[in-house]
Amino acid sequence: MAPFQINVAIDTKGLDTRTARGEKRLAYNTAEALNNTGKAAQGAMRVRMEAIMKLRSETKRNRKWLLERIKLQFASARKGTVYCELYIDNKNRLLLGAFETGEMREPFVGKNLAEPNPLQAREGGTFGGAIKPDLTFKALKFKKVSVMPGKFGYRSQFKGLERTFILKATTANPLGGVYQRVGPGKDDIRLVYGFRRAFQLKKILHMLQTAEVTMRDKFAVEFAIANARNPSL
Numbered sequence: 001m002a003p004f005q006i007n008v009a010i011d012t013k014g015l016d017t018r019t020a021r022g023e024k025r026l027a028y029n030t031a032e033a034l035n036n037t038g039k040a041a042q043g044a045m046r047v048r049m050e051a052i053m054k055l056r057s058e059t060k061r062n063r064k065w066l067l068e069r070i071k072l073q074f075a076s077a078r079k080g081t082v083y084c085e086l087y088i089d090n091k092n093r094l095l096l097g098a099f100e101t102g103e104m105r106e107p108f109v110g111k112n113l114a115e116p117n118p119l120q121a122r123e124g125g126t127f128g129g130a131i132k133p134d135l136t137f138k139a140l141k142f143k144k145v146s147v148m149p150g151k152f153g154y155r156s157q158f159k160g161l162e163r164t165f166i167l168k169a170t171t172a173n174p175l176g177g178v179y180q181r182v183g184p185g186k187d188d189i190r191l192v193y194g195f196r197r198a199f200q201l202k203k204i205l206h207m208l209q210t211a212e213v214t215m216r217d218k219f220a221v222e223f224a225i226a227n228a229r230n231p232s233l
Contacts, residue, residue, distance in 0.1 A: 006215050008034075010223065027077040029226035034075040036222040038084035041214035042072045045086070045207050052204055056130045069096055086211060095201070102203040112175050112195040120180065120192045135192060140164050140178075164192060 010030065046067045049055065055064040073085040088097045093108055107113045116122055116131060123129035133139060140160030147157050158166040163181040170176065178193040 006212055008215065008219050024077070025227075027082075029223065030082075031075040031077045032226040033219055033222035034084045035072075036226075037215055037218045038072050038074070038086060040218045041086055041211045042070055044210050044214050045070050045205075048205065048210060054128045056128065066096065069094060086207075096205075098201045100203065100205040100207050102201055104198050105201050106198045112197060113199075114178065114193040115196050116193055117191045120190055134162060135164075142166065 010026075049067060049070075050064070053066070055066050069089040069091065071087050071089050073081075073087070075081050075084045088094070088100075095105065097103075098105065105113065114137065118127050118129065119125045121131055121135050123132055140162060142158045142160040142164075144156050145159050147155060160166075160178075164178055165181070166176065166178055167173075168176040173191070173194045175195040175197070177191055177195050179189045180192050182188050182190055
C-alpha cells in the first residue's frame with residue numbers, strides 16, 4: 001500500500017517559542033500530542049477491522065493476530081522524529097493492505113487460487129474457523145508421482161499426505177481442486193480446496209479516512225492537554 005501523509009497546523013501565538021526552553025517545550029508537547037493521536041487512530045482502525053472482518057487467532061497477549069499488524073512508530077523530540085507513522089506490518093503473504101486499496105487477489109503459487117471447503121478444511125466446519133493444521137498446503141507436502149489409470153498407461157499426478165490428491169478439472173470444479181480419499185470406492189472422495197481465478201478484493205478498510213477523521217478531531221485536543229500538563233520543560 002502506498003504511503004500517505006496527513007499534515008497538522010499548530011497555532012503558536014500563545015506559546016513562548018523565543019527561547020530554547022520554549023522551543024523544547026513545543027517539540028516535546030507536539031510529539032506527545034502526535035503519539036496520542038496516532039494511538040487513537042490505531043485503535044479506531046482496529047475497531048473497524050473487528051466490525052467488518054472475522055478475526056480468528058489471538059496472540060498470547062489476548063490480542064487478535066491481525067489487529068497486531070497495524071503498527072505505530074512514535075514521534076520523538078529527542079531523536080528529531082517530527083511525525084508518527086501508522087503502517088501495516090510487512091509480513092509475507094499478508095493481504096491486509098490489499099483490502100485498503102482494492103488490489104487483485106493473485107495466487108502465491110501457480111495459476112489459480114485455492115479456496116478452502118469449510119466443511120473439510122476449516123476448524124468447526126465453518127468459514128470462521130482456521131485452516132486445520134494437518135490440511136494446510138505446507139502440511140500436505142504434495143509431490144508429483146506417476147499413477148496407472150488402466151489402459152491409458154502411466155500419467156502424472158500430485159499427491160499429498162492425509163490421502164489427498166489434485167484433480168485438474170471436475171464437473172463441479174472446472175479449474176480442479178484438492179480432494180481427499182475417505183473410502184475404497186471410486187467416488188469415496190471429498191473436496192478440500194477448490195481452485196478459482198484471481199479476483200479483485202473490495203476496498204473495505206478505509207484506513208486513510210479513519211486516520212484523517214481521528215487527526216482532525218483529536219490532535220488539537222491532545223496538543224492542548226500536553227501544553228497544560230507540561231507548561232515548562
